[in-house]
Amino acid sequence: MSSVANTLRRSTRFASKHPRVGLGILLSGPLLWLLVVYVGSLALLIISAFFKLQEFTGKATTELTLSNLDEVATESAYLMMVLRSIGIATAATAICFALALPVGFYISKLAKSWAKRGLVVAMLLPLWAGYLVKAFALRAVFEPGSEFGNGGFLKNTIGWSPGFGYLAVIITLAYMWFPYMFLPIYTGFERLPESLLDASSDLGAGSIRTFFSVMMPMLVPSIAAGSIFTFSLSLGDYITVKIVGGTVQMVGNIIERALLAPNQPLAAAFTLWPIGIMVVYLGVMARLGAFKNL
């Protein structure tokens, strides 16, 4: 045992004299994983979009071709699907924002201090209830009824249900990712100094003016940070669509179908859509200061 302790002591002394060695040791593991496994895989995925498919075996060759890209970029049915996915993700993000703003404001600025912590946790907790649990729960809410059954919660409490389709998908996605929008907006409100709001009202601004001219500009980075998650998670979704979407298809569904066809290069080419959209989106959000708030 003492030899182990000795080696340990000697190596810590060595590491404290040479901090770079300590850094190297700390970074090697995570870097190997994130850079080599993760980023390497992403790079390989992008490259494989250019590979030709061997028709008989259904396996990707290493022969290069542009036909996959051509197919996913020009086929109008695919383009419509991409546009629809963007629309669904935007709508879900907008709903999350429209609700997170008043809720974040209320909890941060108006709620009694004893209720605050509890309310924040209550808003965040459903995030951990399980993705499929929530999608499935909303299936029970939206179930429109058919010859097999009498319809679900909405149908039999308020007498109306949107049924399975676009509206159900958008509401479900907003429901699932709301906490991701709420947390940064709430934190943003918490960071606003009271004195600024007082100064604004001392200078004669009403509460609405204060809200739009003082609070909103300072909240932009928080909103941007929250929207990254609501938008990205909605954009790539393909399972919610299966559970509450009826016949609706999103870009994730074609990726899955191409992959199982099996046509790996075509699936890879399809993933360039969400990757490209997210790169642009992250770029814009970074400009708005989102990464200071992640």
Added chain:
Amino acid sequence: MQISNRSQFSLRATTYGVLVILYTPLLLVLILSFNTANSLTWPPRGFSTHWWSTFLDVQSAREALFSSTRLAFIAMVIAVVLGSMLSFALQRFEFYGKNSLSFLAVLPIALPGIVTGVALRNTFVRFGFDLGFISVVAGHTTFCIVVVHNNVVARLRRISPNLREASADLGANSLQTFRFVTWPLVRSSVFAGAILAFALSFDEVVVTTFTAGAGIQTLPQWILNNFSRPNVLPYVTVVATIVMVISLPIAWLAQRLADPPNDKLV
């Protein structure tokens, strides 16, 4: 700031309204798991504990519960080690490419899960790794690292460097400083990160679907494969309730251990 009583009231109403919307569907699943009927119709036809008492006889569900737990535990352990290492490196040292690395550290959760899943699957298949338990662990670890890192780095930012310097001035070597000064301060955030990583892995379905071979079925996959089969459907409500009952208290605990957004630590 002056806010009229009416706006105060409507803001409060919105807040509690959102809470009701968030929890009603979850409550619905809980109630439906005690339903006599095997459909999602409302109101429930009658009260029955049949599905709960026979749940453990459903072998596929039992196995799925076991493999999900094992998977989440292993992914959590690896992610805690790698995620903490990354946090220490990014917080303590200045080095070339540090900003890009911080950006990289959020990528696995900022890109849609399907991209991560398809990318990893592609790599495993191309390099001849069999899709199975190990490939799923690798997939889960990738995003679990990020969760642990976020928690730990948030805590490290709040610890004043003076403490470590004081410890060194008093003659402690770096190992002792870590053990007696840094670790007690970081500990709860590492636990919180670990819990969240476990919950996230337990819940994950997209990355699992693409990195799992034919032999692996996790609990979320079991739900996905069975929600449209009328005779298994009631068991899906039971499994969904179990997932909630396990993960909600755990997540609540993690929230307590993690940092409240604006508190200052020592």
